[in-house]
Amino acid sequence: MRSRRSFSPFAGAARRPIAAILATFALSSAITVGLSIWATSRSQHRAAVLEIAARQRTLAERYVKEVLLVRSGAAADPATTATDLRVSADALLDGGLAPAVNGDDDDTQISGATDPTVRAELEQERRLVHDLTATGGAILGGRPGPAADTAHERITATDPIERLRILSDLTSNTALNTARTIAANADHSLGGLIMIQIGLGVAGLTVSLLLALALVAATRRRTAHFRSIVSASTDLVFVFGDGRCRYVSDSVTATAGAKAEDMLDEGFTRFVHPDDLDAVRMAAARARPAELVFRMSNHFDEWRQLEAHVSDLRGDRHVRGVVMNARDVSERVRLEEELTHQAYHDGLTGVANRALFRDRLDQAIAIAARTRASFAVLVVDLDGFKTVNDSLGHDAGDELLTTVARRFEDALRPGDTIARFGGDEFGLLLDGAGEEQAAEVGRRLLGRLSDPVEVAGRQLSLGASIGVAVHPRDGEVAEDLVRRADVAMYAAKEAGRGRVETFRHELARELGESLGLEHELRQALQRGELRVHYQPEVDLTTNAIVGVEALLRWTSPSRGPVPPSQFIPVAEATGLIVPVGELVLREACGQTADWARRGLLSEEFVTWVNVSQRQLVGSGMTALVRQVLEETGLPPTRLGLEVTETAIVAKGSASEHARAELQRLHEWGVRLAVDDFGTGFSSLGQLKHFPVDVIKVDRTFVQGVAVDRKDAAITANVVNLAHVLGLVAIAEGIESADQLLSMRRLGCDLAQGYVFARPAPATDIEALLMGGQPLTEAA
Amino acid sequence: MMTVVAVAAACSSGHSGGGTARVVEVTERDFTIHIPARIPAGDVRLVVRNRGPEQHELIIVRASEDRLPLRSDAATVDEEGLEPQTLGTLEPGPVGSTRELDVHLRPGTYEVFCNMAGHYLGGMSATFTAT
Numbered sequence: 081m082r083s084r085r086s087f088s089p090f091a092g093a094a095r096r097p098i099a100a101i102l103a104t105f106a107l108s109s110a111i112t113v114g115l116s117i118w119a120t121s122r123s124q125h126r127a128a129v130l131e132i133a134a135r136q137r138t139l140a141e142r143y144v145k146e147v148l149l150v151r152s153g154a155a156a157d158p159a160t161t162a163t164d165l166r167v168s169a170d171a172l173l174d175g176g177l178a179p180a181v182n183g184d185d186d187d188t189q190i191s192g193a194t195d196p197t198v199r200a201e202l203e204q205e206r207r208l209v210h211d212l213t214a215t216g217g218a219i220l221g222g223r224p225g226p227a228a229d230t231a232h233e234r235i236t237a238t239d240p241i242e243r244l245r246i247l248s249d250l251t252s253n254t255a256l257n258t259a260r261t262i263a264a265n266a267d268h269s270l271g272g273l274i275m276i277q278i279g280l281g282v283a284g285l286t287v288s289l290l291l292a293l294a295l296v297a298a299t300r301r302r303t304a305h306f307r308s309i310v311s312a313s314t315d316l317v318f319v320f321g322d323g324r325c326r327y328v329s330d331s332v333t334a335t336a337g338a339k340a341e342d343m344l345d346e347g348f349t350r351f352v353h354p355d356d357l358d359a360v361r362m363a364a365a366r367a368r369p370a371e372l373v374f375r376m377s378n379h380f381d382e383w384r385q386l387e388a389h390v391s392d393l394r395g396d397r398h399v400r401g402v403v404m405n406a407r408d409v410s411e412r413v414r415l416e417e418e419l420t421h422q423a424y425h426d427g428l429t430g431v432a433n434r435a436l437f438r439d440r441l442d443q444a445i446a447i448a449a450r451t452r453a454s455f456a457v458l459v460v461d462l463d464g465f466k467t468v469n470d471s472l473g474h475d476a477g478d479e480l481l482t483t484v485a486r487r488f489e490d491a492l493r494p495g496d497t498i499a500r501f502g503g504d505e506f507g508l509l510l511d512g513a514g515e516e517q518a519a520e521v522g523r524r525l526l527g528r529l530s531d532p533v534e535v536a537g538r539q540l541s542l543g544a545s546i547g548v549a550v551h552p553r554d555g556e557v558a559e560d561l562v563r564r565a566d567v568a569m570y571a572a573k574e575a576g577r578g579r580v581e582t583f584r585h586e587l588a589r590e591l592g593e594s595l596g597l598e599h600e601l602r603q604a605l606q607r608g609e610l611r612v613h614y615q616p617e618v619d620l621t622t623n624a625i626v627g628v629e630a631l632l633r634w635t636s637p638s639r640g641p642v643p644p645s646q647f648i649p650v651a652e653a654t655g656l657i658v659p660v661g662e663l664v665l666r667e668a669c670g671q672t673a674d675w676a677r678r679g680l681l682s683e684e685f686v687t688w689v690n691v692s693q694r695q696l697v698g699s700g701m702t703a704l705v706r707q708v709l710e711e712t713g714l715p716p717t718r719l720g721l722e723v724t725e726t727a728i729v730a731k732g733s734a735s736e737h738a739r740a741e742l743q744r745l746h747e748w749g750v751r752l753a754v755d756d757f758g759t760g761f762s763s764l765g766q767l768k769h770f771p772v773d774v775i776k777v778d779r780t781f782v783q784g785v786a787v788d789r790k791d792a793a794i795t796a797n798v799v800n801l802a803h804v805l806g807l808v809a810i811a812e813g814i815e816s817a818d819q820l821l822s823m824r825r826l827g828c829d830l831a832q833g834y835v836f837a838r839p840a841p842a843t844d845i846e847a848l849l850m851g852g853q854p855l856t857e858a859a
Numbered sequence: 860m861m862t863v864v865a866v867a868a869a870c871s872s873g874h875s876g877g878g879t880a881r882v883v884e885v886t887e888r889d890f891t892i893h894i895p896a897r898i899p900a901g902d903v904r905l906v907v908r909n910r911g912p913e914q915h916e917l918i919i920v921r922a923s924e925d926r927l928p929l930r931s932d933a934a935t936v937d938e939e940g941l942e943p944q945t946l947g948t949l950e951p952g953p954v955g956s957t958r959e960l961d962v963h964l965r966p967g968t969y970e971v972f973c974n975m976a977g978h979y980l981g982g983m984s985a986t987f988t989a990t
Contacts, residue, residue: 197911197912197953197954197955200911200912200954201911201912201913201954203912204889204911204912204913231889231890231981232888232889232890232891232982233889233890233981233982234890234891234981234982235980235981235982236980236982237980245933245934246934246977246980246981247977247981248977249932249934249976249977249980249981250890250976250977250978250981252976253913253934253975253976253977253978254913256976257913257914257951257975260914261914261953
């Protein structure tokens with residue numbers, strides 16, 4: 081899987097723009113508030129100054145009144161008013177405590193004026209106050225008026241009272257104008273302040289607005305990005321909130337073949353497999369488990385396997401839900417199941433393979449250990465299957481095996497296990513069966529198999545050999561049970577096929593011998609224990625030796641002489657036949673060449689060597705024969721190869737290959753003989769198309785030829801056929817004078833058998849050849 | 860006051876054509892007005908500079924033999940009474956400012972004064988003769 085990042089499409093996206101917006105707001109607000117506080121304190125101070133300045137006018141007028149009152153004899157206190165005027169004028173100009181007037185307000189502390197224009201006016205005011213109070217003082221003191229020059233006034237009036245009044249007007253006018261100037265300045269600075277605040281507000285708003293727009297745009301982009309990812313992704317995305325489906329991606333609706341609104345809310349439950357619904361609900365509500373596999377129906381109403389990763393984004397304010405990312409793993413699951421099935425099943429017949437059988441067997445042993453119930457293992461080997469395979473081809477063989485498997489299935493209970501061990505060998509595990517039941521089942525199976533089967537256009541009747549082993553009597557571990565059932569099966573085969581045999585310990589001993597054979601045969605090959613003997617072939621007309629058949633003999637140091645009927649099948653089955661066959665070929669060719677060089681051989685003499693089908697199927701037979709002939713110096717015409725009937729007629733590419741090899745060798749001069757003729761399925765017509773020189777009549781016919789009319793008829797037909805086709809007929813295995821006579825009567829050309837000579841070492845044959853005498857039948 | 864301004868504007872526009880007006884500098888300060896004692900008759904542009912420290916007006920009237928009449932407050936000149944002989948008015952101007960007043964002077968005697976409270980009595984008036 082790809083790496084799993086938590087699903088949070090918006091996380092962290094908006095933090096910076098939001099922070100910038102807040103900062104801008106905070107900054108502009110702080111500046112604005114600061115300015116307002118400053119402006120307010122300034123305004124308060126200015127208001128105080130304005131009031132004091134305006135009060136100068138009142139004081140100046142009061143001072144004139146009080147001077148006039150005192151002058152007319154009334155009680156008044158112009159001196160205090162004069163002091164207030166002067167102190168106030170000083171305070172206005174340079175700062176200080178402006179006195180209260182009439183107690184209707186408090187003393188007011190103010191700071192001095194800073195504006196040059198205002199200061200100039202206040203200085204004039206102070207000079208006028210001085211001139212006013214000086215003039216008032218002069219009037220009250222009866223002194224002549226002072227020289228009025230401090231404020232540069234040029235008052236032409238000579239009457240002191242008139243002068244006092246003019247000065248009062250000037251004082252109050254100047255105070256008033258000063259107040260106006262201060263107010264105008266204040267208006268101006270207030271206007272500036274308002275402009276600054278408006279500017280700040282506009283700037284702050286603009287920046288915030290731009291940032292907000294940027295935020296909205298970024299969010300939109302991310303949302304679009306998220307949607308495009310989700311939409312384009314093949315992942316199936318569900319978003320759940322409070323256990324309800326709030327969003328499904330396009331891929332979900334496409335898979336389900338439904339509209340999004342049909343899946344939202346509780347709708348999704350209709351598409352989830354009922355068995356999986358609880359798990360999906362749990363994941364949707366609690367985001368647990370983090371991973372799950374569930375089935376969802378698609379628009380073909382098939383269940384699709386979804387593998388989902390669940391992300392808990394309930395805390396993410398952009399999602400506020402549980403996000404489920406699922407992918408369709410149906411194909412993978414199917415493949416896994418298929419692979420698992422393949423690993424445990426036979427590809428041809430579909431029944432269990434050896435591995436699964438072993439698995440089931442182990443289980444059965446485990447169960448039996450608890451329940452003390454018995455069960456049985458059966459090993460079934462088909463009789464004659466190899467012949468079918470060889471003569472009708474592998475396809476026919478495969479078809480037959482499949483039919484056999486089906487018949488086993490029909491005959492057994494569902495709980496029983498059928499396995500194919502390979503080739504034509506099957507294993508059966510019968511649950512709960514004892515010896516009697518197992519044998520009964522075995523017999524039933526034989527009955528089923530005997531029903532004719534049509535394979536490749538032929539009606540075949542099958543037989544089988546069945547071995548039975550019962551747990552726990554015949555073994556308590558799997559290996560023992562299978563091996564002992566195997567032993568019993570071999571015993572059934574030995575006993576004549578088509579039988580059911582139950583394991584007995586006597587069987588095991590015999591089995592041990594045949595199992596050891598392969599090992600010993602290998603050693604024999606290495607140690608040179610294998611020898612080639614030769615059996616002469618005699619012309620029935622002249623009794624002259626016209627050839628020999630090379631035959632393999634093995635004398636084991638431990639076993640003594642081992643008959644070919646015992647070890648050749650082992651060699652065939654294990655593939656040892658290939659090196660063994662090569663050994664015979666080299667030995668025979670070398671020996672024959674030696675005899676030829678020494679002039680012991682007649683013109684027509686041929687040494688016959690048996691060639692196994694297996695040697696021909698492997699490539700290189702032609703090359704080997706050529707090489708051996710070249711090395712030994714034997715002319716090709718002195719070598720004959722004996723092949724079985726099936727090598728000539730079998731279907732399939734391997735057999736084609738074998739025939740091509742033989743064809744090439746025959747063209748080169750090597751003779752060919754068909755061995756054991758009459759036992760196979762070959763049609764006589766096929767012989768016409770194959771370059772055979774000799775037909776060997778099988779010993780089973782030969783041995784019955786004198787006593788069995790049927791065998792005699794077959795033999796006569798074979799010999800006639802050979803002659804019709806221009807071939808030579810050889811009778812094998814003639815053991816008696818009667819048989820020899822019969823064969824002569826039937827017109828058989830050549831013969832071999834004990835009646836003439838047993839197979840013998842080369843030295844013995846050499847003696848016969850050097851004798852140059854025709855062989856007569858043994859006494 | 861608005862009427863006065865309107866009249867002044869009418870006077871200035873009525874007599875300032877041609878750009879040939881003579882420029883006369885007038886300086887005001889507490890509590891004097893400096894203006895040349897003789898000015899050639901005709902179109903004149905008075906360039907009035909306020910040297911402070913107070914704000915000042917400038918009103919120009921044809922002079923009579925007596926002092927100018929005062930209002931009942933005994934602190935300001937009765938401008939309304941002088942209206943027929945008023946040639947032009949400049950409202951109170953800030954300290955340091957320079958303002959212009961276009962007038963057409965026929966030969967005769969004229970008086971200029973500031974009519975802020977007390978300023979005329981405090982000495983802010985001057986006479987000149989147009990010849």
